Amino acid sequence: MQMRNNDELDLAGQDGETIAVKITSASSGTINNFVLNGKPWPGGSFALDKTLTPVFKLLVQTIYKTDSGNACEITVTGSNGGDVSVHDEIQAPGEAFDAAMYTFIVT
Amino acid sequence: MLQCTHSSSLRISPAMRHAVWLLLCIFACQVASVGQQAAAPDLEAQLKAQIAALPAEFQRELARRNPDIALPPTEDNRAALQDAIKFVLRVRNKPALYALALNSQRQKTADSASKDAVNKFKAEVDEARVDKQVGSDSSQSGSTSLTTKGSVPAILGFAVENGALESSTSGTSITFRGRPVQIIQALQKIGYNDSYQVIERNSSLGLLNRFAFGITFDTGRTNSTTFTGNANQISAFSVHVDLINHRDPRDKRYNDRWSTLRLGAAQEMANRLYVVADLLTSDTFTPTFNPWLEETAVQAATAWIKNDGSLTQVLETQFAKFPSPSGVPPSDDPSIAAFASATQTMLNARQDILSYVGTAPLVTFEYTDNKAAPAVAPAVALPDTSNFKVIAEFTPIKGGSFTSNGSVTIFNSQPATVAANRVRDAQFSSQVDVPVATSVPKLGNFVLSFSGKYEFIPDDVITAASATGTGTALKGNIAIGQAKLTIPVKGSGVKIPLSLTVSNRTELIKETNVRGNIGITFDLDSIVSRLKP
Numbered sequence: 172m173q174m175r176n177n178d179e180l181d182l183a184g185q186d187g188e189t190i191a192v193k194i195t196s197a198s199s200g201t202i203n204n205f206v207l208n209g210k211p212w213p214g215g216s217f218a219l220d221k222t223l224t225p226v227f228k229l230l231v232q233t234i235y236k237t238d239s240g241n242a243c244e245i246t247v248t249g250s251n252g253g254d255v256s257v258h259d260e261i262q263a264p265g266e267a268f269d270a271a272m273y274t275f276i277v278t
Numbered sequence: 279m280l281q282c283t284h285s286s287s288l289r290i291s292p293a294m295r296h297a298v299w300l301l302l303c304i305f306a307c308q309v310a311s312v313g314q315q316a317a318a319p320d321l322e323a324q325l326k327a328q329i330a331a332l333p334a335e336f337q338r339e340l341a342r343r344n345p346d347i348a349l350p351p352t353e354d355n356r357a358a359l360q361d362a363i364k365f366v367l368r369v370r371n372k373p374a375l376y377a378l379a380l381n382s383q384r385q386k387t388a389d390s391a392s393k394d395a396v397n398k399f400k401a402e403v404d405e406a407r408v409d410k411q412v413g414s415d416s417s418q419s420g421s422t423s424l425t426t427k428g429s430v431p432a433i434l435g436f437a438v439e440n441g442a443l444e445s446s447t448s449g450t451s452i453t454f455r456g457r458p459v460q461i462i463q464a465l466q467k468i469g470y471n472d473s474y475q476v477i478e479r480n481s482s483l484g485l486l487n488r489f490a491f492g493i494t495f496d497t498g499r500t501n502s503t504t505f506t507g508n509a510n511q512i513s514a515f516s517v518h519v520d521l522i523n524h525r526d527p528r529d530k531r532y533n534d535r536w537s538t539l540r541l542g543a544a545q546e547m548a549n550r551l552y553v554v555a556d557l558l559t560s561d562t563f564t565p566t567f568n569p570w571l572e573e574t575a576v577q578a579a580t581a582w583i584k585n586d587g588s589l590t591q592v593l594e595t596q597f598a599k600f601p602s603p604s605g606v607p608p609s610d611d612p613s614i615a616a617f618a619s620a621t622q623t624m625l626n627a628r629q630d631i632l633s634y635v636g637t638a639p640l641v642t643f644e645y646t647d648n649k650a651a652p653a654v655a656p657a658v659a660l661p662d663t664s665n666f667k668v669i670a671e672f673t674p675i676k677g678g679s680f681t682s683n684g685s686v687t688i689f690n691s692q693p694a695t696v697a698a699n700r701v702r703d704a705q706f707s708s709q710v711d712v713p714v715a716t717s718v719p720k721l722g723n724f725v726l727s728f729s730g731k732y733e734f735i736p737d738d739v740i741t742a743a744s745a746t747g748t749g750t751a752l753k754g755n756i757a758i759g760q761a762k763l764t765i766p767v768k769g770s771g772v773k774i775p776l777s778l779t780v781s782n783r784t785e786l787i788k789e790t791n792v793r794g795n796i797g798i799t800f801d802l803d804s805i806v807s808r809l810k811p
Contacts, residue, residue, distance in 0.1 A: 180368070181370060199530075202540045205548070206551075228552075228556060230551060234544050263328065265323065266324065267324055268374060269328075270548070271373070273370065274559055
């Protein structure tokens with residue numbers, strides 16, 4: 172898996188490569204939801220499949236339990252090695268939720 | 279330096295008494311709207327919060343890319359600033375923010391009346407909290423609190439109160455209360471937000487953070503009524519321990535509720551957000567998005583370089599004209615409406631959990647060492663006293679609270695005269711606090727409190743009768759009732775308590791007593807969370 176444009180959310184992986192998504196660091200004040208290619212996804216890993224779509228899209232949503240002081244770190248890796256994507260969500264005061272949209276171009 | 283004015287007497291005339299009762303009754307009539315205190319944040323508030331956070335994100339990104347650039351930046355740094363701004367504002371990084379901005383445009387064309395109705399009841403949640411004891415307890419000269427609350431400010435609060443409740447003297451006391459762990463963290467420049475994470479990761483710190491302290495100064499104990507912080511003005515020192523406190527939403531006992539939210543309303547919101555984010559990240563939107571991003575980066579960089587505090591305003595203006603990714607106005611885009619509906623549902627469900635957490639019982643223990651005022655001849659020196667108090671609090675009504683105190687006070691040493699018993703008194707009190715929704719500009723929700731207190735004095739005991747003189751507290755039973763109105767000044771952490779107290783007697787005089795008290799309390803948490811997030 173490679174990062175494009177030095178952007179941890181803009182990724183490219185080989186057809187058949189397994190992508191693992193982990194919440195690697197989080198306070199107990201966060202909960203996460205995932206939507207992969209428009210469907211609810213429980214988290215874990217998935218395989219890139221060019222026959223399904225040339226671009227996979229993954230939304231990671233973070234809900235904060237309190238009004239301040241929470242954060243979470245999302246790490247994405249590919250089974251074929253390459254770059255490791257690390258993205259941080261840091262709560263701003265009064266912020267109840269945030270989200271990030273990953274795109275994976277299947278090569 | 280803080281200055282306090284001393285008032286020698288606050289006894290109230292019958293006409294004034296009736297006027298104050300009438301005022302309290304008028305506010306009591308508005309109690310029906312109490313539930314609105316816990317209204318969920320609306321989407322416009324979320325948009326403002328996310329935009330307000332952007333300057334800090336720009337700064338972090340700039341530091342990551344160009345650690346050598348000194349702040350505030352100059353015109354020479356413009357290219358670097360614009361690159362950092364554009365990176366933070368890329369659509370993949372901010373789909374929720376852009377969806378909120380599009381919904382804001384949609385709402386502006388919708389019926390504005392419904393939006394106004396939501397904003398009208400938007401809560402200033404921390405300021406409306408009724409469970410924090412900022413001032414001194416009722417034994418202190420000048421206190422406006424008959425019953426002690428279970429919580430204390432996380433960092434530091436202080437209170438200036440004038441009048442008296444149990445004692446037959448009036449005076450001015452200043453109380454500082456705070457949690458040492460978080461005060462030290464604040465001094466170490468650990469942000470308010472980060473402090474909770476540090477405490478959460480370290481169980482020893484978590485245990486220590488159950489402790490709080492309080493110091494009360496009585497400015498009437500020196501020749502000048504000015505607060506000097508001099509040791510001679512210290513009238514009490516207290517230690518507060520949380521025995522049972524499950525009012526943190528991150529407590530494991532609430533995991534099931536959060537799990538239900540995650541699987542239900544939060545997943546539905548994510549599904550709806552994905553639809554908008556999918557449009558935002560589509561290639562067809564790029565030609566529309568890029569000019570907006572370029573313009574926003576230029577405008578934001580200019581405001582950043584100016585360093586005149588206009589950056590957030592510039593961003594709000596830019597987000598108000600964020601282009602629609604669907605090609606139709608946001609008001610005609612069903613995906614934006616669906617996102618807004620699902621998000622509000624999630625926010626309401628989240629608020630329901632927070633409201634439930636706010637009703638968790640609270641039990642604390644407080645020890646107070648009351649320092650007797652120095653004696654002036656021919657007065658007899660009084661012994662110091664120790665007060666042991668258990669405070670229990672729960673929430674029978676939404677947004678309000680019910681608090682009970684039970685305490686015993688003993689003399690630290692045998693009094694030289696009069697008293698034959700080391701036990702000075704035993705007390706029990708209860709208080710109900712009811713938030714009252716108001717629409718007064720610059721003021722938050724008022725809190726109306728009613729409390730009752732019973733005190734038993736087993737023997738005649740020597741006690742303070744003036745700032746430096748003594749008298750005899752007469753054996754017997756004292757019953758005290760109080761009505762109090764607390765007026766918060768919105769956004770300042772300042773609250774003004776105004777109370778009327780009636781008792782069957784005082785400790786010194788066996789006749790009915792009516793008193794009025796006014797004070798001011800200041801909670802540093804509200805300020806620090808804004809200045810140093």
